[in-house]
Amino acid sequence: MAHAQEIQLQITDEGFPEHDESGGGDDNDIEWPESARTSSPNKRGVRWWMLVLVDMLILLCGEAMAPLLTRLYYNSGGKSMWMATLAQSAGSPLLLIPLLLLTPRATAAEEPHRPAATGKVVAAVCVGLGLLVGCENLMYSYAMLYLPVSTFSLVSATQLAFNAVTSRLINGQRFTALILNSVVVLTFSAALLAVDGGSDDASGDGEGASGNGKRRALGFVLTLCASAVYALTLSLFEVTFEKVIRARTLRWVLTVQVATSAVASWVSVAGMFASGEWRTIRAEAAAFEHGGTAAYVATVVGMAVGWQAATVGAKRLVARVSSLFANVTGTLALPLVPVFAVAMFGDRMTGIKVVAMLMAVWGFLSYVYEHHLEDRRRVAAQKGRRTAAACSVCSVRLRTGHRAQVVVPAPDLGVTYQG
Numbered sequence: 001m002a003h004a005q006e007i008q009l010q011i012t013d014e015g016f017p018e019h020d021e022s023g024g025g026d027d028n029d030i031e032w033p034e035s036a037r038t039s040s041p042n043k044r045g046v047r048w049w050m051l052v053l054v055d056m057l058i059l060l061c062g063e064a065m066a067p068l069l070t071r072l073y074y075n076s077g078g079k080s081m082w083m084a085t086l087a088q089s090a091g092s093p094l095l096l097i098p099l100l101l102l103t104p105r106a107t108a109a110e111e112p113h114r115p116a117a118t119g120k121v122v123a124a125v126c127v128g129l130g131l132l133v134g135c136e137n138l139m140y141s142y143a144m145l146y147l148p149v150s151t152f153s154l155v156s157a158t159q160l161a162f163n164a165v166t167s168r169l170i171n172g173q174r175f176t177a178l179i180l181n182s183v184v185v186l187t188f189s190a191a192l193l194a195v196d197g198g199s200d201d202a203s204g205d206g207e208g209a210s211g212n213g214k215r216r217a218l219g220f221v222l223t224l225c226a227s228a229v230y231a232l233t234l235s236l237f238e239v240t241f242e243k244v245i246r247a248r249t250l251r252w253v254l255t256v257q258v259a260t261s262a263v264a265s266w267v268s269v270a271g272m273f274a275s276g277e278w279r280t281i282r283a284e285a286a287a288f289e290h291g292g293t294a295a296y297v298a299t300v301v302g303m304a305v306g307w308q309a310a311t312v313g314a315k316r317l318v319a320r321v322s323s324l325f326a327n328v329t330g331t332l333a334l335p336l337v338p339v340f341a342v343a344m345f346g347d348r349m350t351g352i353k354v355v356a357m358l359m360a361v362w363g364f365l366s367y368v369y370e371h372h373l374e375d376r377r378r379v380a381a382q383k384g385r386r387t388a389a390a391c392s393v394c395s396v397r398l399r400t401g402h403r404a405q406v407v408v409p410a411p412d413l414g415v416t417y418q419g
């Protein structure tokens with residue numbers, strides 16, 4: 001009697017980029033970023049783009065409003081570096097309102113997995129990120145005081161180049177010609193502002209900007225360091241959502257934001273007391289231009305709200321798309337700030353500013369177009385999957401996901417089929 005042969009179907013995961021390697025393995029609702037080769041299909045319809053647009057607007061409004069109010073703070077007599085630093089994180093209690101409205105039950109369907117790490121690990125990661133954010137906020141405050149708007153914008157634009165490196169190393173970001181074009185054009189756009197520097201230097205900066213060369217050199221170094229650390233934190237936030245928490249819902253984004261901002265705020269409060277700056281705040285507020293203490297409080301509250309909008313918009317984009325996309329959007333705001341400064345501080349509007357802004361928009365659209373192409377590739381791949389599903393061999397491949405071996409007992413045909 002002939003023995004039964006086995007038909008072996010060896011299935012590799014090649015050509016299955018949608019396979020979830022994160023451990024979930026199922027058809028979940030998590031929107032993985034573009035950098036993850038495991039991105040969930042079908043998530044980029046009109047609704048997805050609308051949500052991305054809302055996050056972008058929040059980020060752009062915050063990134064335009066907060067630096068302008070910080071300039072106003074410095075120009076009107078604000079001197080406390082720790083106050084400017086605290087304002088970057090102290091608005092986070094506002095996020096408790098939407099966070100409390102989002103009940104765990106309402107978001108449970110979107111969070112099919114528990115965090116990969118224990119609560120203690122998640123807390124430790126948040127503390128680590130919060131400390132990093134607190135230090136970066138301080139460097140950013142010094143940088144804004146010591147450098148003119150133009151130089152600051154120029155050096156800040158390096159955050160995109162830093163992010164290109166961190167997102168490649170930490171998040172496995174894939175680089176295409178369009179993404180590279182976007183990074184380069186946006187960096188050049190901010191560089192153009194430096195050429196136009198003279199018009200801003202006269203009016204838009206605090207007293208530190210017109211200080212000696214030593215302060216400028218320090219401002220340059222601090223802006224460079226802040227840009228590098230900012231890029232690093234965005235990439236670390238992305239990897240935290242992806243690997244530690246394994247959820248990208250609004251509830252988790254807000255939770256991480258509130259937790260890291262709380263730590264960053266404690267860093268600022270500790271710095272304020274350690275430096276003795278807290279003793280000068282009352283006098284500083286009373287002497288504040290445009291209305292004394294009331295104007296001081298309004299400016300600082302405005303800064304806090306603006307920075308919170310900027311950071312929550314950035315985190316949402318990190319979670320929804322990628323850290324590089326969040327940084328590209330934030331960098332788009334750099335040429336917008338000098339344009340808004342025309343209205344707020346009476347800066348001169350120049351042709352170079354307009355060109356810089358148009359280049360920034362062009363660089364940004366280049367990145368968005370890359371996403372559009374990615375969507376089309378995704379849809380084409382899905383169509384291929386549907387066609388493949390009609391075939392029984394391929395349907396096994398689809399069900400099993402990656403390398404799987406299906407052993408089917410078969411009558412003795414005298415052959416072993418490996419396909």
Ligand SMILES: Nc1nc2[nH]cnc2c(=O)[nH]1
Nearest residue numbers: 140159226227230310330
């Ligand atoms: N370095 C840096 N820090 C920030 N904090 C909030 N936004 C930014 C930014 O665009 N760059």
